[in-house]
Amino acid sequence: MSLLTVDDLDVAIGGTPILRSVSFALEPGEALGIVGESGSGKSMTARAIARLLPRGAVATGKITFDGTELLAAGTADMRRVRDGGISLVFQDPRAAINPVRSIGDFLAEGLRTNRKIGKAEARRRAVQVLEEVRISRAEARLAAYPHQLSGGLLQRVMIAAALLSEPRLILADEPTTALDVTTQAEIMAILEELRRERGLASIFITHDLELAAATCDRIAVMYAGELVEVQAAETLLERPHHPYTAALLAARPGMTERVPRLPAIPGRPLAAGDPIEGCRFAPRCPLVIDRCRSEHPALAPCEQSLSRCWRAADVKVPEAGAEQLDHA
Amino acid sequence: MGPLGKYLLRSVIRLVIALFVTSAIVFGALYLAPGDPISQLAGGRPLTPQQEKTLRAEYNLDRPLPERYVDYLGDVLHGNFGTSIAFQQPVSELIKSRIGTTIWLLILTSILIAVAGVGLGVLAARRPGFIDDSVLISTTIGLATPSFVVAAVLIAVFAVDLGWFPIFGSGGSSVGSKVEHLTLPAIALSLASIGFVARTGRTSLRVEQRRDYFNTAISRGIPERTAFRRHVLRNAMIPISTAIGLSIASIVVGTTVVEVAFGLNGLGSLLVQSVLRSDFPTVQAVSLILVVTFVVVNTLVDILYVLLDPRVELGTANR
Numbered sequence: 327m328s329l330l331t332v333d334d335l336d337v338a339i340g341g342t343p344i345l346r347s348v349s350f351a352l353e354p355g356e357a358l359g360i361v362g363e364s365g366s367g368k369s370m371t372a373r374a375i376a377r378l379l380p381r382g383a384v385a386t387g388k389i390t391f392d393g394t395e396l397l398a399a400g401t402a403d404m405r406r407v408r409d410g411g412i413s414l415v416f417q418d419p420r421a422a423i424n425p426v427r428s429i430g431d432f433l434a435e436g437l438r439t440n441r442k443i444g445k446a447e448a449r450r451r452a453v454q455v456l457e458e459v460r461i462s463r464a465e466a467r468l469a470a471y472p473h474q475l476s477g478g479l480l481q482r483v484m485i486a487a488a489l490l491s492e493p494r495l496i497l498a499d500e501p502t503t504a505l506d507v508t509t510q511a512e513i514m515a516i517l518e519e520l521r522r523e524r525g526l527a528s529i530f531i532t533h534d535l536e537l538a539a540a541t542c543d544r545i546a547v548m549y550a551g552e553l554v555e556v557q558a559a560e561t562l563l564e565r566p567h568h569p570y571t572a573a574l575l576a577a578r579p580g581m582t583e584r585v586p587r588l589p590a591i592p593g594r595p596l597a598a599g600d601p602i603e604g605c606r607f608a609p610r611c612p613l614v615i616d617r618c619r620s621e622h623p624a625l626a627p628c629e630q631s632l633s634r635c636w637r638a639a640d641v642k643v644p645e646a647g648a649e650q651l652d653h654a
Numbered sequence: 655m656g657p658l659g660k661y662l663l664r665s666v667i668r669l670v671i672a673l674f675v676t677s678a679i680v681f682g683a684l685y686l687a688p689g690d691p692i693s694q695l696a697g698g699r700p701l702t703p704q705q706e707k708t709l710r711a712e713y714n715l716d717r718p719l720p721e722r723y724v725d726y727l728g729d730v731l732h733g734n735f736g737t738s739i740a741f742q743q744p745v746s747e748l749i750k751s752r753i754g755t756t757i758w759l760l761i762l763t764s765i766l767i768a769v770a771g772v773g774l775g776v777l778a779a780r781r782p783g784f785i786d787d788s789v790l791i792s793t794t795i796g797l798a799t800p801s802f803v804v805a806a807v808l809i810a811v812f813a814v815d816l817g818w819f820p821i822f823g824s825g826g827s828s829v830g831s832k833v834e835h836l837t838l839p840a841i842a843l844s845l846a847s848i849g850f851v852a853r854t855g856r857t858s859l860r861v862e863q864r865r866d867y868f869n870t871a872i873s874r875g876i877p878e879r880t881a882f883r884r885h886v887l888r889n890a891m892i893p894i895s896t897a898i899g900l901s902i903a904s905i906v907v908g909t910t911v912v913e914v915a916f917g918l919n920g921l922g923s924l925l926v927q928s929v930l931r932s933d934f935p936t937v938q939a940v941s942l943i944l945v946v947t948f949v950v951v952n953t954l955v956d957i958l959y960v961l962l963d964p965r966v967e968l969g970t971a972n973r
Contacts, residue, residue, distance in 0.1 A: 376873055378869050378872065378873060401877075401878075404875075405875040406875070407875075408872075408873055408874055408875035409874065409875030413873075413874070414870070414873045416869075416870065418866065421865070421866040421867070422866040422867055422869075422870045423867055423870065424867040424870075424871075424884075424885050424888075424889065425867075425889075425963075425964075425965060426888065426889055426892075426962065426963055426964055426965075427884075427885075427888075428964075435871070435874065435876065436874045436875065436876070439876050439877075439880060440874075440875050440876070471964040471965070473964075473965050487874070491874065491875070
């Protein structure tokens with residue numbers, strides 16, 4: 327049985343759709359990457375799963391985690407899911423950790439409040455988990471305050487806190503976006519290692535398709551509030567089945583040659599709320615045909631992939647750095 | 655010395671400088687004010703130059719101002735505020751007999767401001783809609799109404815019509831009697847400040863409620879009320895305590911109006927009486943005490959910052 331199933335999830339704020347019929351499943355221990363540009367709905371999907379939607383947002387559909395229906399769960403059930411079920415790692419640890427409370431206080435909070443674990447025991451576990459995320463002088467760090475730690479160190483504290491409740495799923499919403507590149511690699515390596523060691527399932531939300539492909543088992547690509555392609559990471563880079571995925575891959579700068587100008591996907595990204603009849607990528611798509619403008623495609627199997635495209639079979643393998651979409 | 659010690663030392667140095675400057679201003683201002691204490695003493699009778707000279711010598715009015723200030727400072731540090739011209743007794747004794755009432759009034763008022771201000775702020779922040787609107791409207795009225803008007807209304811309704819509270823006087827020495835007599839004055843004195851604190855609280859609580867760390871706590875399964883207390887209220891207490899501190903400091907001055915309105919024999923009414931009678935030594939002493947209280951309360955708020963916000967001591971607080 328799947329650990330998490332998201333079934334036909336719609337989210338709207340004030341009547342404007344943000345997410346349109348998002349469905350996917352996650353197996354225990356599986357790592358799923360959700361990739362998309364700003365406004366594609368990737369963070370909103372994470373927030374819906376964590377039930378942390380902004381005020382005024384209405385979610386419909388079904389999200390089932392380990393037998394609990396999250397959108398219908400009461401306070402007590404939700405607290406059980408949050409303590410030991412799903413743990414979150416946020417984008418900016420400096421904003422996600424209360425600046426006026428000590429690191430030790432932050433780490434121990436869940437254990438002390440939810441599980442009534444004593445001060446000394448909570449402290450022992452906090453030190454242990456800090457060592458697990460490779461923080462030196464763990465004992466001394468407990469007394470430190472967030473402003474005394476670097477961003478990378480603080481994100482490791484955040485991960486340590488997420489691990490303390492022994493979750494089955496880690497939901498990481500752009501955990502490396504606020505950090506510099508070398509720190510990013512460290513954080514990803516730690517997350518990866520812990521995930522494998524503990525057999526955790528994870529959802530990694532990012533705008534970096536290659537980073538996601540390198541660290542996840544499966545990739546879900548989102549565009550304008552809907553899933554446009556879901557495919558195993560190892561085949562996605564070689565054989566995308568949605569023109570948007572292909573365009574994302576083409577837009578990455580090549581590692582070996584210099585390009586005069588970085589390629590970009592032509593056109594303006596559509597907002598999830600924009601009313602449009604056919605395919606939501608049609609206005610920017612190089613493969614567009616008449617049918618795309620009138621009929622909205624469903625997420626359908628095509629070879630080893632699930633793709634929301636009428637011409638899924640015709641999508642070409644992109645060349646890194648090539649400006650193949652320049653004709654638009 | 656640790657950073658906390660250094661911070662405290664700086665606060666104390668600032669306090670001493672502020673006291674020095676304010677005492678000089680209080681002392682100097684009175685000699686610039688119109689009205690000569692000698693003619694007040696004479697009660698309108700004409701004085702011979704000889705009589706006037708004797709009086710000036712008696713009250714140290716015949717020596718240069720800076721010299722008198724140094725003497726004055728020395729006396730004040732020994733608890734000697736001189737002799738009251740109007741009451742013909744040592745100012746320190748006058749103050750001793752009056753200060754109790756004012757301290758009680760300030761304590762009651764401070765409690766009211768803190769409890770009602772924070773309470774209304776939390777209520778407004780957590781219950782948008784009718785309750786929030788009601789708090790906003792009533793605090794606007796509270797802020798806009800001068801304390802002497804509030805005093806008149808409170809006396810008319812609760813003391814005269816309903817008879818729940820005494821109309822007049824400071825009460826006996828027992829706590830019960832003090833509270834009974836000083837409740838209405840404390841309400842009159844605190845109403846505007848409650849509005850100020852409640853509004854500051856409402857705004858900062860709203861801001862804190864939208865912070866990511868509140869979401870982090872919720873996402874870890876911390877019950878909403880506990881998360882609110884630990885992460886929203888706790889962080890909002892930084893601006894709220896400033897508002898409370900400022901309010902308490904400003905009501906020190908407001909005691910004059912309310913004490914007169916309710917016929918309380920505190921320092922505020924003493925100040926008004928002595929100003930009206932050009933009783934310079936008493937005015938000086940009471941003004942100095944009120945200013946010192948103001949400065950000390952502000953210093954306490956500064957120190958409270960360090961306890962509430964760990965970023966302050968390193969001078970890196972920016973929000």
